[in-house]
Amino acid sequence: MxxxxxxxxxxxxxxxxxxxxxxxxxxxxxxxxxxxxxxxxxxxxxxxxxxxxxxxxxxxxxxxxxxxxxxxxxxxxxxxxxxxxxxxxxxxxxxxxxxxxxxxxxxxxxxxxxxxxxxxxxxxxxxxxxxxxxxxxxxxxxxxxxxxxxxxxxxxxxxGVPAPPLRVQIAESTLTPGLSRGRDLLAEGFSLDGNSADTEVEYAEIKGVYDYKALTMELRRDGKRYGRVRLVPDGKQQAKLKDCVLVSCYFTPEDEGFSEVAVQGKKIAELKAQDFQKQPPAELFAIEAPEVKESVQADFVFLRLQTEPYTLFTSYVFEGSFTMEGEPLRYKVHADHTLWE
Known part of the structure; x- marks a missing residue:
């Protein structure tokens, strides 16, 4: 703060x-x-x-x-x-x-x-x-x-200056890390580890935690798992789930609904490492931002929007990990802000 x-x-x-x-x-x-x-x-x-x-x-x-x-x-x-x-x-x-x-x-x-x-x-x-x-x-x-x-x-x-957020589309629903709240996910029919809107959520420090599942909840709808998400209190140590802000989304090919997930309108199940080597992430996702930071490797891709310290304006991150053959292993869409740390 x-x-x-x-x-x-x-x-x-x-x-x-x-x-x-x-x-x-x-x-x-x-x-x-x-x-x-x-x-x-x-x-x-x-x-x-x-x-x-x-x-x-x-x-x-x-x-x-x-x-x-x-x-x-x-x-x-x-x-x-x-x-x-x-x-x-x-x-x-x-x-x-x-x-x-x-x-x-x-x-x-x-x-x-x-x-x-x-x-x-x-x-x-x-x-x-x-x-x-x-x-x-x-x-x-x-x-x-x-x-x-x-x-x-x-x-x-x-x-820095404001950057456009990264939007995640799941079937007919749109989730926006950094903007969407727990109430928005619940209103779209998603369940979060069976928690209710009034479930108390405490802030958990993510630094040093290598198992992301320890700090995330399964995102399910109609019995189908679409991925995992992390929600944190907005500037508080503790808050009800409905008031928490969505900060991270994780998607893997093991999720039943992986094929229905898109980032900026692009189905991530159809993207391979070679696609990012042909087009940088910002160009591939048709993002026009004041400034971007990109890194494309054989098995990893990284994109950050709003590259200055996120003391006032939110920074948005997209990450993708791939096998040596270029097949996706995991995608992450994340938002950073001082208020959530």
């Missing part, structure tokens, strides 16, 4: 800082339109973020200061669109291209600052008869954008 709260604090700080960017800009715009000075706190903010060296920034509220701030913000927007378009054209899906731009935001803001300053200096070289000014008001707009991009970089490295 502590990691979760810490991640929320980072997100909160980033949102507050991001909120200040339009606040400072609108304050500057309104002051210029009303032909009055911006509040002193805007000037002080601009001086505070000017960096090392002599402070040459002037407390002037002029149309030029507004144009400079507007140019900077427009440059950031245009740069993001260009980066996204380039990465999308390079083969990334739209989510991955947007995530790349998000992670590069700090660099984009710095580059735009350099371009605006150097462009201004270049303009002055050809207009030496005109006095050049450096405005603390426009610097305040850049400062808030700079700190927002810095906090955004830290936040994304801690929390």
């Amino acid at each position: 502590g990691f979760y709260i810490g991640a929320l604090l980072f997100v909160g700080m980033t949102l507050v800082c991001a909120f200040m960017v339009p606040v400072v800009y609108i304050t500057l715009r309104n002051a210029v339109m009303a032909e009055r000075e911006v509040p002193d706190w805007v000037y002080k903010l601009g001086h505070a973020v000017h960096g090392r060296g002599t402070d040459h920034y002037e407390d002037l509220t002029t149309p030029e200061a507004l144009r400079e701030a507007r140019l900077f913000l427009f440059g950031i927007l245009l740069s993001n669109l260009l980066v996204i378009a380039y990465k999308y054209h390079s083969g990334l899906n739209l989510y991955a291209a947007g995530y790349f731009a998000l992670r590069a935001e700090f660099g984009i803001v710095l580059v735009m600052r350099i371009l605006v300053v150097q462009g201004k200096n270049l303009w002055w070289l050809f207009h030496r008869h005109e006095e050049i000014h450096y405005y603390s008001a426009s610097m305040a707009v850049w400062g808030t954008a700079f700190f927002t991009s810095f906090l955004l970089m830290l936040t994304v490295s801690i929390t």
Whole structure:
């Protein structure tokens, strides 16, 4: 829970800082339109973020200061669109291209600052008869954008971004590790080792446990076993089965209903190790996610969606084990989140 709260604090700080960017800009715009000075706190903010060296920034509220701030913000927007378009054209899906731009935001803001300053200096070289000014008001707009991009970089490295869940289809039913609850499985007619909706379930640490059956329950319906599942209390040490969250599904060819199980619409009984060697897991399952981690070996396949630490957003995992001939031995679909540990 502590990691979760810490991640929320980072997100909160980033949102507050991001909120200040339009606040400072609108304050500057309104002051210029009303032909009055911006509040002193805007000037002080601009001086505070000017960096090392002599402070040459002037407390002037002029149309030029507004144009400079507007140019900077427009440059950031245009740069993001260009980066996204380039990465999308390079083969990334739209989510991955947007995530790349998000992670590069700090660099984009710095580059735009350099371009605006150097462009201004270049303009002055050809207009030496005109006095050049450096405005603390426009610097305040850049400062808030700079700190927002810095906090955004830290936040994304801690929390990642939301990823699409991995869905398991069993006949006409759909189970989603990380989202489905015990009540959902029971409502679909499944039984879980004969437990009722009000059966108390205690959290059991899975680390160091090599026999997954010790922590899972059989998933049955109409007398047929489809696999095994693990449900845990959501952020608690103990909870009723109906309130527990589904975190893991295990399927083996020994299960009577193995042929009816699909992941992302693909029947797993029909998949062999060679299929994953021809197409990576994300491509095979037609998944478009911001970022994926994949590993394909002769007897093992691994896919993770949301690759950053899962302090805030759930991480989804697909694993497959195969014989030397490529036949399936076991499949696992799993969801990770700090609240469930």
